[in-house]
Amino acid sequence: PTKFDQLFKKVDELKPDFIDVVAQAVAIPAVSSDESLRPQVVKKAHFIVGQLESLGFTDIQLKPLGIQPPPVTNPNLELPPVVLSRYGSDPNKKTVLVYGHYDVQPAFKEDGWDTEPFTLVVDEEKGQLKGRGATDDTGPLTGWLHVVRAHREAGIEFPVNLITCFEGMEESGSLGLEELIAKEANDYFKDVDAVCISDNYWLGTRKPVLTYGLRGCNYYQTIVEGPKADLHSGVFGGIVAEPMIDLAKIMSTLVDSDGKIQIKGIDEMVAPVTPEEHKLYEEIDFSVDELNKASGSNTALYTKKEDILMHRWRYPSLSLHGIEGAFSAQGAKTVIPAKVMGKFSIRTVPDMDSEKLTKLVTEHCDKEFAKLNSPNRCKTELIHDGAYWVSDPHNAQFSAASKATELVYGVKPDLTREGGSIPITVTFQDQLKTSVLLLPMGRGDDGAHSINEKLDISNFINGIKLMGAYLHYYAESKEN
Amino acid sequence: PTKFDQLFKKVDELKPDFIDVVAQAVAIPAVSSDESLRPQVVKKAHFIVGQLESLGFTDIQLKPLGIQPPPVTNPNLELPPVVLSRYGSDPNKKTVLVYGHYDVQPAFKEDGWDTEPFTLVVDEEKGQLKGRGATDDTGPLTGWLHVVRAHREAGIEFPVNLITCFEGMEESGSLGLEELIAKEANDYFKDVDAVCISDNYWLGTRKPVLTYGLRGCNYYQTIVEGPKADLHSGVFGGIVAEPMIDLAKIMSTLVDSDGKIQIKGIDEMVAPVTPEEHKLYEEIDFSVDELNKASGSNTALYTKKEDILMHRWRYPSLSLHGIEGAFSAQGAKTVIPAKVMGKFSIRTVPDMDSEKLTKLVTEHCDKEFAKLNSPNRCKTELIHDGAYWVSDPHNAQFSAASKATELVYGVKPDLTREGGSIPITVTFQDQLKTSVLLLPMGRGDDGAHSINEKLDISNFINGIKLMGAYLHYYAESKEN
Numbered sequence: 001p002t003k004f005d006q007l008f009k010k011v012d013e014l015k016p017d018f019i020d021v022v023a024q025a026v027a028i029p030a031v032s033s034d035e036s037l038r039p040q041v042v043k044k045a046h047f048i049v050g051q052l053e054s055l056g057f058t059d060i061q062l063k064p065l066g067i068q069p070p071p072v073t074n075p076n077l078e079l080p081p082v083v084l085s086r087y088g089s090d091p092n093k094k095t096v097l098v099y100g101h102y103d104v105q106p107a108f109k110e111d112g113w114d115t116e117p118f119t120l121v122v123d124e125e126k127g128q129l130k131g132r133g134a135t136d137d138t139g140p141l142t143g144w145l146h147v148v149r150a151h152r153e154a155g156i157e158f159p160v161n162l163i164t165c166f167e168g169m170e171e172s173g174s175l176g177l178e179e180l181i182a183k184e185a186n187d188y189f190k191d192v193d194a195v196c197i198s199d200n201y202w203l204g205t206r207k208p209v210l211t212y213g214l215r216g217c218n219y220y221q222t223i224v225e226g227p228k229a230d231l232h233s234g235v236f237g238g239i240v241a242e243p244m245i246d247l248a249k250i251m252s253t254l255v256d257s258d259g260k261i262q263i264k265g266i267d268e269m270v271a272p273v274t275p276e277e278h279k280l281y282e283e284i285d286f287s288v289d290e291l292n293k294a295s296g297s298n299t300a301l302y303t304k305k306e307d308i309l310m311h312r313w314r315y316p317s318l319s320l321h322g323i324e325g326a327f328s329a330q331g332a333k334t335v336i337p338a339k340v341m342g343k344f345s346i347r348t349v350p351d352m353d354s355e356k357l358t359k360l361v362t363e364h365c366d367k368e369f370a371k372l373n374s375p376n377r378c379k380t381e382l383i384h385d386g387a388y389w390v391s392d393p394h395n396a397q398f399s400a401a402s403k404a405t406e407l408v409y410g411v412k413p414d415l416t417r418e419g420g421s422i423p424i425t426v427t428f429q430d431q432l433k434t435s436v437l438l439l440p441m442g443r444g445d446d447g448a449h450s451i452n453e454k455l456d457i458s459n460f461i462n463g464i465k466l467m468g469a470y471l472h473y474y475a476e477s478k479e480n
Numbered sequence: 481p482t483k484f485d486q487l488f489k490k491v492d493e494l495k496p497d498f499i500d501v502v503a504q505a506v507a508i509p510a511v512s513s514d515e516s517l518r519p520q521v522v523k524k525a526h527f528i529v530g531q532l533e534s535l536g537f538t539d540i541q542l543k544p545l546g547i548q549p550p551p552v553t554n555p556n557l558e559l560p561p562v563v564l565s566r567y568g569s570d571p572n573k574k575t576v577l578v579y580g581h582y583d584v585q586p587a588f589k590e591d592g593w594d595t596e597p598f599t600l601v602v603d604e605e606k607g608q609l610k611g612r613g614a615t616d617d618t619g620p621l622t623g624w625l626h627v628v629r630a631h632r633e634a635g636i637e638f639p640v641n642l643i644t645c646f647e648g649m650e651e652s653g654s655l656g657l658e659e660l661i662a663k664e665a666n667d668y669f670k671d672v673d674a675v676c677i678s679d680n681y682w683l684g685t686r687k688p689v690l691t692y693g694l695r696g697c698n699y700y701q702t703i704v705e706g707p708k709a710d711l712h713s714g715v716f717g718g719i720v721a722e723p724m725i726d727l728a729k730i731m732s733t734l735v736d737s738d739g740k741i742q743i744k745g746i747d748e749m750v751a752p753v754t755p756e757e758h759k760l761y762e763e764i765d766f767s768v769d770e771l772n773k774a775s776g777s778n779t780a781l782y783t784k785k786e787d788i789l790m791h792r793w794r795y796p797s798l799s800l801h802g803i804e805g806a807f808s809a810q811g812a813k814t815v816i817p818a819k820v821m822g823k824f825s826i827r828t829v830p831d832m833d834s835e836k837l838t839k840l841v842t843e844h845c846d847k848e849f850a851k852l853n854s855p856n857r858c859k860t861e862l863i864h865d866g867a868y869w870v871s872d873p874h875n876a877q878f879s880a881a882s883k884a885t886e887l888v889y890g891v892k893p894d895l896t897r898e899g900g901s902i903p904i905t906v907t908f909q910d911q912l913k914t915s916v917l918l919l920p921m922g923r924g925d926d927g928a929h930s931i932n933e934k935l936d937i938s939n940f941i942n943g944i945k946l947m948g949a950y951l952h953y954y955a956e957s958k959e960n
């Protein structure tokens with residue numbers, strides 16, 4: 001039997017034990033957005049440390065990230081620690097950093113869960129693990145530990161030096177992580193050759209994928225203000241210039257109902273689609289029905305698979321999120337808001353330049369406001385930007401992961417991107433100057449942030465095998 | 481000396497006593513919007529009852545209005561009672577119902593008050609009474625009691641039968657009052673010949689006014705919905721039709737930044753300005769500076785006095801209030817809202833028909849939505865409507881009040897309207913089939929709902945004299 005036969009057999013044997021570890025981890029309600037549950041988040045960090053210790057990981061450190069910045073109820077609230085550890089430190093081996101997060105989204109049975117969210121249910125009939133964190137990201141995070149255990153118990157040499165970077169604040173903006181990565185880049189992380197993140201999903205439910213791109217996000221607000229304070233529409237309606245009217249006019253010029261951005265100069269910044277790239281979309285297993293199922297509606301703007309995928313992944317989009325300062329409650333309030341802030345964001349893609357984009361956006365809004373001849377004041381500003389990320393999907397890491405997918409699943413993976421951003425991806429790439437691979441374990445219908453979150457047991461077990469095979473193939477590859 | 485000389489002398493003499501009554505009333509924090517202060521609102525009702533008893537009012541009734549409907553914290557919260565009472569019941573005299581409210585707006589010293597809001601401060605230097613309720617509406621309400629006392633102590637026969645209708649829920653929507661008026665129309669209120677409301681203000685600070693018109697208000701929401709639940713703009717931005725985009729487009733078509741309503745057919749419903757009416761505006765003491773001072777900005781849409789007054793009082797206006805269901809907090813949230821409700825209202829004037837207006841509005845929104853070719857669903861609905869009100873400013877009541885103003889102030893009052901609505905005005909007129917007069921006591925700069933609310937002592941004393949003289953002249957008039 002090959003080393004893979006031995007390894008995979010051991011993974012299958014240990015399945016009950018692996019599931020038991022996930023069950024123990026899921027039982028800790030590590031909701032990072034709930035201040036009152038912060039001790040549980042910390043408890044889960046310690047649970048992971050216990051696992052790492054029993055597996056022979058070394059140099060285990062719980063890195064403190066300091067006090068959580070406002071808004072918080074408790075001004076002395078400590079951020080959850082980042083769990084750093086090593087498995088092996090052989091200078092002749094490559095070093096792979098694996099990232100995961102042990103915190104989870106909130107969950108209450110009353111939200112509509114069929115079972116207690118913090119009790120892992122093993123549904124043998126459906127072949128699923130159900131519970132908060134099963135797929136996001138407790139299951140995948142423990143996967144790396146299971147890979148180590150399987151190697152140890154099968155007596156197979158571990159192919160790389162492994163470094164773990166497990167955070168407990170991902171669902172709440174990864175506060176403090178960027179600074180930690182920058183600080184450890186030439187310290188704890190100094191020998192890292194590659195980074196692997198298992199915290200996203202297959203595009204659909206049938207075909208494994210490797211993810212090589214993420215859109216960025218530039219978030220803006222257009223502020224229109226006039227009167228000194230909110231006014232009563234009975235007294236002032238019809239005789240003062242209303243900021244909300246100006247803002248509605250401006251917001252209506254940003255994008256059309258068919259999704260076409262109306263700000264001039266943006267299209268010109270977008271990298272053209274090459275025939276080679278187009279071929280990637282043609283090969284992917286997806287349909288408009290899957291999109292409509294996911295949105296729970298028939299509101300898709302495109303019917304062709306390639307159009308949907310390209311507009312999700314490689315074209316910019318502009319969304320209107322809402323308005324701060326205006327009336328937003330139930331019922332009827334006859335207020336003329338004095339100062340309103342329209343929020344919108346643009347998902348960015350290669351080769352859009354963030355600064356140039358901001359210039360185009362503000363110039364557009366200024367021009368549209370000028371047309372209104374309004375005595376109000378108007379200003380548009382960037383609230384934050386996160387860069388897009390695209391990797392070479394044929395580099396050493398991706399090749400190793402592709403080969404591993406074929407070995408485990410018997411098919412070549414689809415090469416996908418994501419429409420959203422995982423800002424930490426770019427941080428790892430830029431700070432550690434390494435390639436980053438997104439290697440999802442779960443499926444597109446896992447319901448990561450919804451009720452009845454699940455992870456198919458086959459994805460869990462095959463995912464562990466995939467992680468192992470990827471590490472071996474990457475270790476064997478000539479390039480980094 | 482005439483009866484007016486005697487009466488006015490007595491009012492002057494009793495000034496310290498009258499101010500003392502206002503001080504005792506203001507000291508009770510009767511904030512109707514604050515559930516925890518409901519006992520104080522009730523206490524203030526009982527304080528008024530004590531005053532009425534000592535002045536010889538009869539048939540004093542504290543009318544219960546039942547339990548306050550949701551939303552409330554306490555599901556058994558009683559509405560404050562309406563204080564009904566009579567002074568005189570001579571079948572040979574006319575009967576005048578006077579309306580006032582004893583509840584007040586919230587007030588905290590921390591809001592920026594110079595003094596404790598619930599301690600009446602007599603500022604002799606400025607000649608002002610300062611405290612929450614001084615001008616809205618505790619001062620004017622007690623005015624009716626002071627008129628009675630002055631007559632009693634001067635030994636002058638009271639010219640009419642007086643009925644009081646004092647409510648404690650005006651600042652919170654007058655809950656229950658409409659039903660009470662309907663119920664008592666042929667009972668407690670069956671002999672009422674005229675209604676007088678002293679709960680508004682002079683237009684400016686120098687010239688007394690009588691108010692003969694109010695705009696109505698039709699409040700609408702346009703609901704656009706598509707996806708089953710809120711979506712993440714990273715995953716769905718650019719590939720689904722966003723309700724917010726459709727709504728922004730629709731809201732932008734309702735009214736222009738110069739205040740011009742863009743819904744076809746509304747202008748045609750507005751009664752034309754007659755030369756006689758135009759003359760009323762020309763004569764009124766007002767300027768654009770007063771508007772800019774009131775809005776704390778230079779956002780006036782008109783510079784000519786007549787234009788401002790007509791657009792505040794006798795032309796419709798359309799205000800955009802906000803959006804329910806969209807992101808409305810501080811910061812940046814990358815949500816695609818699944819269902820958004822745009823709120824806007826139209827101030828109505830003669831001869832606009834509410835039903836026809838609603839038809840025009842919904843047809844306009846439906847047509848604009850159809851242009852978008854959006855797969856979302858859109859519906860526009862009326863949330864509530866309150867009728868406009870216009871009286872003949874030369875009828876018996878107004879003539880009597882005008883004569884009284886000339887007697888007390890030495891000038892003819894300006895005839896004004898208000899841009900807002902006081903729905904109870906129309907209720908009184910319709911239910912009691914009588915003329916209604918709005919007879920303000922305070923000035924335009926009293927700060928009714930703001931910090932440092934005040935009532936000029938001269939307005940208070942002259943206001944009491946005005947109330948008395950108006951009752952006499954009205955009693956003497958031939959018509960009702």
Ligand SMILES: [Zn+2]
Pocket residue numbers: 101136137170199
């Ligand atoms: Zn995650």
Ligand SMILES: [Zn+2]
Pocket residue numbers: 105136171448449
């Ligand atoms: Zn997540």
Ligand SMILES: [Zn+2]
Pocket residue numbers: 581616617650679
């Ligand atoms: Zn009032």
Ligand SMILES: [Zn+2]
Pocket residue numbers: 585616651928929
């Ligand atoms: Zn008020």
